[in-house]
Amino acid sequence: MKHSLLSLPTRREAVICLSAFAAYFLLVAVFMGLRPEHVGLAGLFLALFFLTGYTRRLAVCMIPFLLFGMSYDVMRLYPNYMVGEVDIVGIHEAELQWFGISVEGMRMTLNEYFAQHNAPFADFWAGIFYLLWVPAPMAFGIYCFITHRRELFLRFAWAFLFINFLGFAGYYIHPASPPWFYAQQGGVVLDPALLGQQMGSEAGLARFDALIGSPVFHGIYSRNANVFAAVPSLHSTYCLCAFLYAMIGRCRWYVTLSLGLLSLGICWTAVYTSHHYVIDVILGVALCLSFVLVWERCLLRWKPLKRFFQRYTEYVEERRVHSS
Numbered sequence: 001m002k003h004s005l006l007s008l009p010t011r012r013e014a015v016i017c018l019s020a021f022a023a024y025f026l027l028v029a030v031f032m033g034l035r036p037e038h039v040g041l042a043g044l045f046l047a048l049f050f051l052t053g054y055t056r057r058l059a060v061c062m063i064p065f066l067l068f069g070m071s072y073d074v075m076r077l078y079p080n081y082m083v084g085e086v087d088i089v090g091i092h093e094a095e096l097q098w099f100g101i102s103v104e105g106m107r108m109t110l111n112e113y114f115a116q117h118n119a120p121f122a123d124f125w126a127g128i129f130y131l132l133w134v135p136a137p138m139a140f141g142i143y144c145f146i147t148h149r150r151e152l153f154l155r156f157a158w159a160f161l162f163i164n165f166l167g168f169a170g171y172y173i174h175p176a177s178p179p180w181f182y183a184q185q186g187g188v189v190l191d192p193a194l195l196g197q198q199m200g201s202e203a204g205l206a207r208f209d210a211l212i213g214s215p216v217f218h219g220i221y222s223r224n225a226n227v228f229a230a231v232p233s234l235h236s237t238y239c240l241c242a243f244l245y246a247m248i249g250r251c252r253w254y255v256t257l258s259l260g261l262l263s264l265g266i267c268w269t270a271v272y273t274s275h276h277y278v279i280d281v282i283l284g285v286a287l288c289l290s291f292v293l294v295w296e297r298c299l300l301r302w303k304p305l306k307r308f309f310q311r312y313t314e315y316v317e318e319r320r321v322h323s324s
Contacts, residue, residue, distance in 0.1 A: 009049065009056060017049055024070060032076055037223075041069060057316040058145055061153050064161035065138055075168065075226050080175040086228045087176040088185065091277060095179075099278040111179035111274040115204065118272070120211055126272050127208030127217070129265035133238050136262050140242040140255070149249050151313045156245035159295045163241060163288055167234040170287075176231040178203070179274040200224025204273030232283035233276040239263040240288045248296070 009017070021042050028034055045066055048059035095109045103113060137160060144153035177185075180203035200221035202209065209215050243259035267285070270276035276284075299305055 014050075017046070021046065028073075032073070035223075038073075041066070057150075058142070061141065061145055061150065061157065061316050062138075064157035065141070068161050068164050071164070071168065072226075075171075075229075079226055079228075080172045081228050083172050084175055087174060087231075088182055091176050091231070091279065092179070092182045095277040095279055109179065110271050110278060112183070114272045115183065115274060118204070118207060120207075122272065123204075123207040123211055125265065126269040127205055127211070129262065129269045130205060130217070130235070130273070130275075132262055133235050133266050136259065137238045137242040140246065140259060143251075143255060144249070145316075147251075149251075150316050151309070152245060152249040154309060154312055154316070155296070155300065156242065159245070159292055160238070160241050162295070163237050163291050164234060166287060166291065167232055167237065167284070168229075170232050170283075171226060171229040174231050175228045176280075177228055178230040178280075179277055180204075181227070183274065200227050203275055205275075230276055230280050232287050233267075233270055233280035234284055235270050235276065236263070236267045236281045236284035237288040239266055240285060241292065244288070244292050 008014075025034065025038070025042070028038055045059055045062070048055040048062075050056070092109070095111075096107055100107045100109055101113060102108075137156075141153050141157055144150065144156065180201050184201075200223070202217035202221045205217040205221075209217055239259050239262040243256065243263050246256040246259050267281050270281055271278055300309065
C-alpha cells in the first residue's frame, strides 16, 4: 500500500531507529552510566521520528547533530589526557610570544588581561554568545528545513559533523589545557590520575552566572566530557560553519548577518572568558574554512557521495512517497 510520510514510519525504518538507540543505551549504561540528558535527547528524537511525516523528515535531517552529541559524550570512555602528555606550559608560552600584550612592562596573554579588565556589559553578552554556540547552528538547520533548502541543510549538517570529528582527532593528537587551567595550576605538570579528577570550569563565564543570579554555566561545565580539549577551538567553528552555508545558500540577509555576528561574538568570548587562547581560535577557524572548501569543491563532487546526498535529499523532500 502506498502512503506518504504523513503516516507512521515503515516497519524497517522503525526497527532501524529503535535498534540504533537500544545499542547506544546499552553502550552508555555499561560503560558510562545513563544520565537524564541521554534519555531526554533520545526521547526528543524518537518523538519527532514517530509523530508525523513532517517531523520525521526533520529528525532525519538532524541526525548529524544527534551523532555529534553522542560522539562528544563517548569521549568520556577514553579521555585524551590518557593518550599523551597535556600541553599546559608550551601553548601558554606560544600564546605569550605570538599574541601577548605588554601592560605596564608586564607581558600577558589577552586571557590574563581580560581576567583583570572586564565589565558587566561585556560579561552579559559573552554569556549570551556562548549559550548560542550550538542552538544557533541547529536553528539555522531548522530554518533551512522550513524554507525548503533541505539539500543545503544536509550539506551543512554533515560538514558540521565532520568538522567536529576532525576537531576531536585534534584533541587526541595534541591534548592541551585551556587558559583557565594554566591560571589555576601555573606551570605545574600534573599526574594523569590527577588530570582525571579535574572538573570543567566556567572560568570567566562565572561572571555571567553571578550577573543573572543563576549557575547556568556552572551546570554546563561541571558535566564537561573533556577538560583538555582546547586545540582547536570548536566553539569558533559552529556558527562560522552556519554562516558560510548561509552565504552559499544565499539566505536572507538578516540570517547571514546574525550568524556572522554570532561567529565573531563567540570567537571573542572564547578569549575573553579564558576558555581558549587566540591560537585555539585561529586553528578552529582555519579548520572550518578549509574543510568547507574541500567538502564543497571536492568531496561532494565524488560520485558515490553525490548519489548518497541525492537519495538523502529525496527522502526528506515533501514529495517523497514510498511503500510500507
